[in-house]
Amino acid sequence: MKxxxxxxxxxxxxxxxxxxxYCLLDLLRHLDSSRFAAHCxxxxxxxxxxxxxxxxxxxxxxxPSGLRIPGRLGANPLVRAFQRSVNAVVFRPLEWxxxxxxxxxxxPDILHLNNSPTAWAWIANARSMQIPVVSHIRGCWTxxxxxxxxxxxxxxxxxxxxxxxRDVQRxxxxxxxxxxxxxxxxxxxxxxxxxxxxxxxxxxxDLPQDCALIGIVGNIKRWKGQHIFLKALEQLVRxxxxxxxxxxxxxxxxxxxxxxxxxxxxxxxxxxxxxxxxFTGFTQDVSSLMDAMDIFxxxxxxxxxxxxxxxxxxxxxxxxxxxxxxxxxxxxTDGVNGFLVPxxxxxxxxxxxxKLLASEDLRRNIGNTAAESAAEKYDIRSYAAKxxxxxxxxx
Numbered sequence: 007m008k009x010x011x012x013x014x015x016x017x018x019x020x021x022x023x024x025x026x027x028y029c030l031l032d033l034l035r036h037l038d039s040s041r042f043a044a045h046c047x048x049x050x051x052x053x054x055x056x057x058x059x060x061x062x063x064x065x066x067x068x069x070p071s072g073l074r075i076p077g078r079l080g081a082n083p084l085v086r087a088f089q090r091s092v093n094a095v096v097f098r099p100l101e102w103x104x105x106x107x108x109x110x111x112x113x114p115d116i117l118h119l120n121n122s123p124t125a126w127a128w129i130a131n132a133r134s135m136q137i138p139v140v141s142h143i144r145g146c147w148t149x150x151x152x153x154x155x156x157x158x159x160x161x162x163x164x165x166x167x168x169x170x171x172r173d174v175q176r177x178x179x180x181x182x183x184x185x186x187x188x189x190x191x192x193x194x195x196x197x198x199x200x201x202x203x204x205x206x207x208x209x210x211x212d213l214p215q216d217c218a219l220i221g222i223v224g225n226i227k228r229w230k231g232q233h234i235f236l237k238a239l240e241q242l243v244r245x246x247x248x249x250x251x252x253x254x255x256x257x258x259x260x261x262x263x264x265x266x267x268x269x270x271x272x273x274x275x276x277x278x279x280x281x282x283x284x285f286t287g288f289t290q291d292v293s294s295l296m297d298a299m300d301i302f303x304x305x306x307x308x309x310x311x312x313x314x315x316x317x318x319x320x321x322x323x324x325x326x327x328x329x330x331x332x333x334x335x336x337x338x339t340d341g342v343n344g345f346l347v348p349x350x351x352x353x354x355x356x357x358x359x360x361k362l363l364a365s366e367d368l369r370r371n372i373g374n375t376a377a378e379s380a381a382e383k384y385d386i387r388s389y390a391a392k393x394x395x396x397x398x399x400x401x
Contacts, residue, residue, distance in 0.1 A: 007041065010397060013114035014046045014062070017122035019069060020258035022225045023052050023288065025314040026121040026144050029166075029189045034061040036192070036390035042397065045112050053290060067108055069101060098127075106131045116140060116397055123163060123174075124153040133159055138400045143170050143184075145311050146332070149177045157181065162396055167312045167333040185396075188336075189314060190389025193381050196321060199293060207298035211284045217250040218363055221299040223292055223315045224306075226257045228266045231305030231329065236273050236283065237352035238305075242359060243282050249363070251279070254295050256288030297322050300369065301362050304328040307350045313337055317384050320344070320376035325369045327358045343376035 014030060031054060034044050044062035048055070049069050058064050105127040109117070117132045119125050119141040132139045138161040149157065154177065157163060163184040165171035171186045208215055220239065224230040232253055239251045253274075257267045274283045286295065292315070296302060302319035304310065309332025316337050319326050328334040330346035338344035345362070347354040362369050 009041060009043050010115040011043045011045060011113065012037075012116045012118055012397065013109070013112050014044060014118045014120055015122070015125060015128055016046065016048050016120045017125055019049045020260050020263070021050055021052070022256050022258045023054055024225055025189075025312075026142075027052070027054050029144075029314065030120050031057055031061070032190060032192055032386050033390055033393060034058070036190075036386050037061075038394060042394065045114065047108065047112075053288070063112075065108065065112070067104065069104070102127045102131065106135075109135060109137070116400060118142070119160075121145065123147065123157045123160060124149070126152070126156055129156050129159050140164065140396065140400075142166065143174060143311075146170070146173055146309055149174070154178045158183070161400055164396075167336050169309065169332050169336065170311050187389065187392055188384060189312060189317075190386035191314070191317060191321070191384045192386040193321060193384065196293070196318065201297050202291065202294040204298040207294055211252060211286075213250050213284065214248075216248065218246070218248045218301075219250050219252060219299050220301045220303060220359060221252040221254060221295060222303045222305060223254040223296065223319075224304075225255045225263075226253070226267050226270060227263055229306060229308040230255070231307045231350070232270050233266075233273055234305040234307065234350055234352050234355060235303050236270065236279060238303075238355040238359060239283065240276060240278050241352070241356040242363070243278055246363065249282065251283040252286065252295060252299070253283065254286045254289065254292060293318065293322070296324060299324055301359060302326045303355070303359070304334060305355060306332070306334075308332075310334055316344075317380050320373075320380035321384075323373035323377040325362050325372040326376060327355060327362070337380075342372075343379050344372060 037044060046058050046062045047065045047067050049067060051066060055064060109131055114137060117128060117137050117139045119128060121142055121144040123141040123143050129139055140162045141160045142164045144166050157178060160183060165184060165186045166189055168186050171184055174184060205215060222232060222235045226232055243249050257263055296319050302324040304313055304316050306329045312333035316326055316328060316334060326338055326344035328338050328344060328346055329349040331349050338346055340346040345358040347358050
């Protein structure tokens with residue numbers, strides 16, 4: 007039997023590592039290597055490169071950056087038109103040729119776009135080279151007519167939640183090439199992984215051992231809602247001196263993200279919060295931090311496509327409070343395995359946290375139910391088997 011080579015494209019370009027990287031890495035660790043050989047292409051170096059090299063070949067392809075005029079000048083319609091023209095005439099052809107050369111070198115049997123159904127250069131080249139294209143949709147995309155055509159040119163589209171599938175169908179009409187597959191997690195490996203103890207984590211954060219620790223995990227971006235988390239925390243710490251907060255996540259190289267990071271740090275520097283909130287930056291030891299938390303918060307202000315960190319927190323038996331939109335609606339049943347609150351509403355978030363803080367039994371019961379449901383629903387072996395069956399159908 008011929009071993010099929012699958013080329014995976016991780017489209018992230020802002021320098022951060024997110025859920026799409028971890029989901030892809032978990033998948034590659036569970037592909038049948040006697041049937042499939044993986045080659046991953048990234049646009050930048052990142053901390054997980056060595057881990058990917060253990061399970062696949064790896065290439066780093068520097069993408070032509072294109073012309074981008076920042077600030078008010080860049081917002082001028084004439085300047086934006088000039089910018090688009092330069093990119094169309096100069097940088098897009100450069101990208102197309104770079105991608106074609108990469109595909110010729112790798113010579114894959116299948117092209118799998120890990121998180122972008124609109125990667126025009128990859129799709130266009132693959133079509134002309136008769137390479138079938140599979141594309142994961144891991145975000146809420148606003149699809150132009152051109153994007154819709156690109157999506158139709160993929161042999162298979164994989165939505166990571168029913169919410170994402172409905173959003174794509176709403177924009178494109180009924181596509182017959184889209185299916186929903188919830189991301190898998192290696193539950194056994196995740197739960198058995200070596201972690202620091204709660205005592206060690208709290209000591210490293212310089213927090214008291216008897217504190218009630220509430221945390222949020224995610225790259226620091228405005229839509230992730232770290233400011234909502236801090237505003238809710240500020241309401242709570244005034245009445246309960248035991249409460250502490252931790253913000254886990256890195257910051258991209260994007261100017262808007264760095265501006266938002268500054269705003270969040272300023273918010274955390276208030277008299278009420280400054281001694282009680284810690285920022286960890288990017289870390290690969292996220293599970294130790296989550297395991298040390300008493301409550302986990304997911305405060306996205308825009309719909310989260312799914313929310314892998316929610317599943318991980320649930321697996322660790324943590325009560326989760328999440329924004330009631332997008333993927334979290336498929337992960338959290340309000341009052342059963344977590345709580346849902348209106349997006350961007352720090353008052354309601356604080357009320358839900360206060361309810362959990364008031365009862366250790368409630369936190370334990372919610373957490374236990376969450377752990378049981380997550381372990382049953384997100385098995386990586388079942389997920390990998392579905393992906394491999396999909397590849398087989400492309401013959």
